[in-house]
Amino acid sequence: MATDIKDTAHAVEAGAVMRLLPARPRLLALGEPTHGEDALLDVRNELFRQLVDQEGYGTIAIESDCMMGLVVDNYVTTGTGTLDAVMAHGFSHGWGESAANRELVRWMRAHNEGRPESERLRFAGFDGPLEITGAASPRQALTALHGYLSAWVDASLLPCTAETLDRLLGADDPWTNPAAMMDPAESVGQSAEARELRLLADDLVALFDEQTPHLIAATSRDDWDRARLYGRTATGLLRYHFWMAHTSPSRMTRLVGLRDSMMAANLLALAERDPALIHAHNGHLQRDKSTMRMGGQSLEWWSAGALVNSQLGEEYAFLATALGTIQHQGVDTPPPDTVEGLLYALQEDLYVVDAHGLTAALGDTRPTARVSPYYGYAPLDPAHLDGYDGIVFVKDVPRSWRAR
Structure with a gap:
């Protein structure tokens, strides 16, 4: 075997993939x-460089706030801002602290320097403006969409003024209250103002869609794409806040599902552009259903x-990453009867496995599921092997920025 x-x-090379x-x-x-x-992330960066050089890939998208990602994209495409400022303000989830992410942004800016616009690499965050503790105010996305339409569409067609939006949005703090994640009563997502904002956001997106030929001609496809992102994000956030205020037993299931739905909408929009490498947790990218326990619920x-x-x-296409050890997090050598254990037995420190070939090699045998002693690490589920196109295996993960 x-x-x-x-x-x-x-x-792990572009050609082999x-x-x-x-x-x-x-x-x-x-x-x-x-x-x-x-x-x-270093493995991701090297694969992206090869995909750019050898396969014509033009975009990388990561599991980070889609609105903040616009700051990074502006920098790598036009040089707007400084690298330090971009790392501080262009990433969510703390990703801006990563040396590997910094190197990715630096390399993309250097690659784009002096190139015509059509040949520049693009960066995107594809997560919603969401953290595990809650969600952002819809203010930025909603007002940006309204501002775009106000500049290019007759004012009589708009469903409201900017002043009306500002009044209904109110202060941002109630929207971002972290207590709302676990207590629906703390959320403003079903207030009268929030309900009116959902209707207005829907009207603004409908007007945007109706005016597409004019908007693309008057601005550019790139500006139109960005405004479409504003619309997706505004309506997605308002929907997310609505369910944060819901008392249904399905509340948490809807919230995690809405997050992945927002991710998917952003990815499908990116698919209309250049081929893209996207990077996130295996659980967000797999073809199978995702599962987790949160707040005592499955x-x-x-x-x-x-x-x-x-x-x-x-x-x-989906390449799952598996790993052998993360010693600094208490993850030791995997049991030999797990997927990770079978791959760990090979000599190489880094390689990509043909998942279909691996399944064929295993025959009727199915590996045992590895149990992680570290909550932040999710081993591969052997039941999902048929849903992978390949498995990138990293034998030993050294101490990194988060553990220092």
């Missing part, structure tokens, strides 16, 4: 089983990857 499995392993797939996908998803480890919902795959088919 070990010899057969060894035959499925290849260097493409040979695992029936065709070059518009979205190539690279997952990770834990966050905050630069060693995994939650199950369709991941962003499953949603995107249902629409793109073979134009979506």
Whole structure:
């Protein structure tokens, strides 16, 4: 069995990855089983560089706030701002502290320097403006969409004025109250003002759609794409806040599902552009349903990857990342009967495995699920093997920025 499995392993290179797939996908998803480890981001960065040079990929998208990601995109495409400022204000979830993310942004800016606009690499965050403790105010996205429409559409067509939006939005603090995540009574998402904002946001997006030919001609496809992002984000946030205020037993299931739905909508919009490498937790990118326990509940919902795959088919590909050890987090050598244990037995420190070849090598045998002693690391689920196009294996993960 070990010899057969060894035959499925290849260097993590763009060419080797493409040979695992029936065709070059518009979205190539690279997952990770834990966050905050630069060693995994270094692998991502090198693969992206090769995809750019060899396969014509033009965009990288990561699990970060889609609105904040615009700051990074402006910098890498036009040089607006400074690298320090971009790392401080262009990433959510603390990703701006990562040396590997900093190197990615630096390299993209250097690559784009002096190139025509059509050849510049693009950066995107594809998560909503959401953190585990709550959600952002819809102010930024909603007012940006209104401002775009106000500049290019007759004022009589707008459903409201900017002053009305400002009054209904009120202060941002009630929207971002962290207590609302666990207590619906603390949320403003079903207030009279929030309900009116949902209707206005829907009207603004409808007007935006109706005026598409004019807007693209009057501004640019890029400006229109950005305004469309504002609309998706505004309506998504208002919907998310509505469910934060809900007392239904399905409340948490809806919240995690809405987050992945927002991710999927952003990814499908990116798929209309250049081929993109996307990077996030395996659980967001897998083709199978995602599961987790939160607040004593067992939650199950369709991941962003499953949603995107249902629409793109073979134009979506997923490489899950597995790892052997994270010694600084108490994750030791994997048991030999797990997926990670079988891959750990091979000599190489880093490689990509043909997932279909691995399944064939295993035959009727299915590995045991690895149990993680560290809450921040999710081992591969052996039941999901058929949903992977490949598995990137990192044998040992050294101490990284988050653990220092």
